[in-house]
Amino acid sequence: MEKRAKNKRVTIHDIARSIGVAPSTVSKALNDLPSASAKIKALVDAKARELNYKHNSNAANLRRGSSRTVGVIVPRVNVALFSDAISGIEECCFENDHRLIICQSDESYEKEVKAVDTLLKQNVDCILISLSRETKSTHHLREITNHYVHLVQFDRVDPSFQSHMVVNDNIRASYNAVKHLVEQGYRRIALLGGPEYLPVYKERKDGYLQAIKEAELEIPYYYLTDNAVKTDLAMSRVTELLKAKNRPDAFFAVSDYAALGALKAARSLGLNIPDDVGIVGFSNEIFTEVTTPALSSVMQWGKEIGIAAVDIYFSHILRSKSPAKKQDFITRTIDSTLIIRESSTRIPAH
Amino acid sequence: MEKRAKNKRVTIHDIARSIGVAPSTVSKALNDLPSASAKIKALVDAKARELNYKHNSNAANLRRGSSRTVGVIVPRVNVALFSDAISGIEECCFENDHRLIICQSDESYEKEVKAVDTLLKQNVDCILISLSRETKSTHHLREITNHYVHLVQFDRVDPSFQSHMVVNDNIRASYNAVKHLVEQGYRRIALLGGPEYLPVYKERKDGYLQAIKEAELEIPYYYLTDNAVKTDLAMSRVTELLKAKNRPDAFFAVSDYAALGALKAARSLGLNIPDDVGIVGFSNEIFTEVTTPALSSVMQWGKEIGIAAVDIYFSHILRSKSPAKKQDFITRTIDSTLIIRESSTRIPAH
DNA sequence: TTTATTTTGGAAATCGATTTCCTAAAACCA
DNA sequence: TGGTTTTAGGAAATCGATTTCCAAAATAAA
Missing domain, CATH: 3.40.50.2300 (Response regulator)
Incomplete structure (x- = not known):
């Protein structure tokens, strides 16, 4: 008959009172501890459901010290x-x-x-x-x-x-990506990199350099860019590079957004991808498979x-x-x- | 000198003890309540920082009853x-x-x-x-x-x-999208819809129907599909429709993924977008602007x-x-x- | 049957911050 | 200066679940 005040939470005390046991017993039952009998557990579970009891994480966390x-x-x-x-x-x-x-x-x-x-x-x-x-x-x-x-x-x-x-494994992944470009016959491979104080970008650059070195390619210093993670910046940088006399024939981008920028730049200059320009990005963002042509990319699991x-x-x-x-x-x-x-x-x- | 046990949290009691006031006072100071003087507040703040105190949300939430x-x-x-x-x-x-x-x-x-x-x-x-x-x-x-x-x-x-x-405003947005297709000269506009028990899909269909009705277009019943929210399903469905004798000249898709499926289907059949087939999607997913051609879509803010x-x-x-x-x-x-x-x-x- | 052991359940302390109520001191006012 | 009103700060209860310690009851062992 005794009703809880409205807007008041149901607690283990309510359960305890309504089936005539101690709150500690209810707690043990709800937590399925061995020191509560199966009988009590069933009783408590039923009553908890009936009263629409909801465990209070704040109280438990406070007491337990962990959340x-x-x-x-x-x-x-x-x-x-x-x-x-x-x-x-x-x-x-x-x-x-x-x-x-x-x-x-x-x-x-x-x-x-x-x-x-x-x-x-x-x-x-x-x-x-x-x-x-x-x-x-x-x-x-x-x-x-x-x-x-x-x-x-x-x-x-x-x-x-x-x-x-x-x-x-940024280094290895980048190495493999660039090696793939080399195997596809690209020789003038530019890097669209990110700020080097971030290890991920530094490592991707290292992998790129490793592959370049191994293939003994001659790469002019200005093929390496370190602030082209975003589409817009990459696009203008790539446009610049592709207009130059000695233009790259491929781009390895440390981000797919940069790769997308390269794609847009090349297309707007009327260059064919992949024949004139090859592109590989990084991250396998969802859009990489829907661009035209679809972008190769490193998937990171x-x-x-x-x-x-x-x-x-x-x-x-x-x-x-x-x-x-x-x-x-x-x-x-x-x-x-x-x-x-x-x-x-x-x-x-x- | 007295050190707290290692791995033990700093509490307002620690602060209180170390500056010689009551815990309640510390609480008031930290919460910037009027019943604590500016002097005390400064003291408490300094000490809290010194001891590297971190407020315990669980305790506060428990007491306060809200989180x-x-x-x-x-x-x-x-x-x-x-x-x-x-x-x-x-x-x-x-x-x-x-x-x-x-x-x-x-x-x-x-x-x-x-x-x-x-x-x-x-x-x-x-x-x-x-x-x-x-x-x-x-x-x-x-x-x-x-x-x-x-x-x-x-x-x-x-x-x-x-x-x-x-x-x-799903209905109006869809109505506008389809009206736009009509204004672009499309007449045989198909719907790539979703399950109708979801109001969003139902409403988008309603908007579509409204525009169709207003333009007095003749649309065969099989132009309406209701299980094509995903790319794959939409792609096969659209392929089917485009191969039929009386093929649609446009698709209004209730999801961009479906629109993407339509795009792929049309392209793989060698049809030109937007000349042979128009497409409008819904949601303005990030990839809509990078597809070729870029997809029109309803942006939802x-x-x-x-x-x-x-x-x-x-x-x-x-x-x-x-x-x-x-x-x-x-x-x-x-x-x-x-x-x-x-x-x-x-x-x-x- | 008696003793030893195991189960089962309860009483009470506890986690840390908030808040109500209260008192002492300070400020204010004729 | 005596009385009143503010103000500042403290004591203690409280939120709800967990957990330790203990006692009673049930079971097993002798």
């Missing part, structure tokens, strides 16, 4: 790599009965710091992060570990900050990267009781795959 | 409309000092229900939801309101469930939709103290814009 929640911070959720990673992370969290909080840094250092702060306040157990393009300091990463929260960096990592990591990152937490960190001995940080590398499409498939000339 | 957190559930984060909406929602939350938790339903009803459950357990103050394609029941929406959590449906809404809503949704919470619900009188639910409509590109721009024949 069974993973936080992930990515530059953008709508970039193929990251949305794939998130989808993998989400599945793993789900399987392991953990919550997932997703934050976007929007490629801004300031927002990334705020995101870290939010997640720490939320008491997450682990943070997975892929750094924003602006991020040059690791102060906020130190914050994370200072608060005894586990940290895994993935894809856009800062190797100078010791932590678990999951990375791409984003989902696998995400799974690997969160798996370091579930399989490795959670499992080992030991208080995380220093310097036994794991680094996992996920191999990328070159997806060859029309933009780099030249019909042999002879 | 200053908004939850959003979308089918997919990497669909243009939703990632745009999320970005708008995020900005608003940030401005209003609220946290945001993002969940994906992955177009699955089961996962959508789980997401609702998670958010309710997290004690969010408001849930913004765009329904999955599978969702036919509103049981979980009832759950939300039963727990006194505010609800705003957006874009993919179920009008049979009373709540605040933000929607697209996703960011504005997201902002409108969360603004109903911040401006309307939070502001009004009144306990949400029944039946004064708000519905906002955000006008879409037709982006005309090459795929539907036919050079006048004569």
Whole structure:
């Protein structure tokens, strides 16, 4: 008869009272602990359903000191790599009965710091992060570990900050991509690169250089650009290069957006792709298969990267009781795959 | 000298002890309440920074009974409309000092229900939801309101469930799109539609029909398809239609993926777009401007939709103290814009 | 049957911030 | 200066679930 006040949450006390046991017993039953009998568990479950009980994570987290929640911070959720990673992370969290909080840094250092702060306040157990393009300091990463929260960096990592990591084999992938261009008969291969303070771009450039060196190609210095990650910039840069006397016959772009810029530039100059100009991009963004011609690109297995990152937490960190001995940080590398499409498939000339 | 145990969180008690005031005073200072003097506030702020104090949301939320957190559930984060909406929602939350938790339903009803459950357990103050394609029941929406959590449906809404809503003007947008095709001289316009139990698809079909009727066009029944939202299905369906004797000269697709399928089908049959076949899609996905030819599409102003949704919470619900009188639910409509590109721009024949 | 052991359930402390209520001191006012 | 009103800060209760410790009951062992 006694009704709870309206707008008041049903608690384990309500359940306890209504079936005549102690709240602690209800808690044990709901958590399926051995010290509650099957009989009680059934009773409690039924009553919980009847009263429309909803577990209060805040209370539980407060008491438990951990939140069974993973936080992930990515530059953008709508970039193929990251949305794939998130989808993998989400599945793993789900399987392991953990919550997932997703934050976007929007490629801004300031927002990334705020995101870290939010997640720490939320008491997450682990943070997975892929750094924003602006991020040059690791102060906020130190914050994370200072608060005894586990940290895994993935894809856009800062190797100078010791932590678990999951990375791409950027060097090898780029090497393979450029080697492919060489095999297709391209000889004057230009690089559309990104800022080198970001390891991913530095590595992709290294892979490019390695392949160039191996093939003993003569490349003029101005074939290397380091600020052409976006479509517009790449487009104007490529237009410039293609108009020059000694024009490149292929472009290796560290991003698909840059590759798209190259494609547009070449087409608007009336050049044929892949006959006059070959193009290979990076990331296998969704649009690469719908351009004309379709763009070759390096696929990064984003989902696998995400799974690997969160798996370091579930399989490795959670499992080992030991208080995380220093310097036994794991680094996992996920191999990328070159997806060859029309933009780099030249019909042999002879 | 007395050190806190390692791995133990710094609390307001630590701050209080170290500057010799009561915890309640510290709380007031940190929350900038009037009953703490400026002197104390400065002291507390300094000490908090010094001790590297981090506010514990779980404790605060538990006590406060609200979490200053908004939850959003979308089918997919990497669909243009939703990632745009999320970005708008995020900005608003940030401005209003609220946290945001993002969940994906992955177009699955089961996962959508789980997401609702998670958010309710997290004690969010408001849930913004765009329904999955599978969702036919509103049981979980009832759950939300039963727990006194505010609800705003957006874009993919179920009008049979009373709540605040933000929607697209699907009918008008579709009507305009088809009218545009008519003005470009297309006469045999086919519809690539989606399942009608989803209002968005139903409405887009209605808009299409309205324009067809107004232009007094004769359209055979088999020009209307209702299961062609995805590229593959649309492609085979369009191939079929274009091979038939009485082939359509234009397609209005309720999704850009379907439009892409139409584009591929037409091209592989050697038909010219837009001369032989016109195409207009829906959503203005990122790839629509990079296809050849570029696809005309209806842009939905996703960011504005997201902002409108969360603004109903911040401006309307939070502001009004009144306990949400029944039946004064708000519905906002955000006008879409037709982006005309090459795929539907036919050079006048004569 | 008695003792030892295992099960089962309860009482009470606890997590950390907020908030209500209250008192002492300070400021104000004739 | 005596009385009143503000103001500043503290004590203690509280949010809801978990967990430790303990006792009673049930079971097993002797």
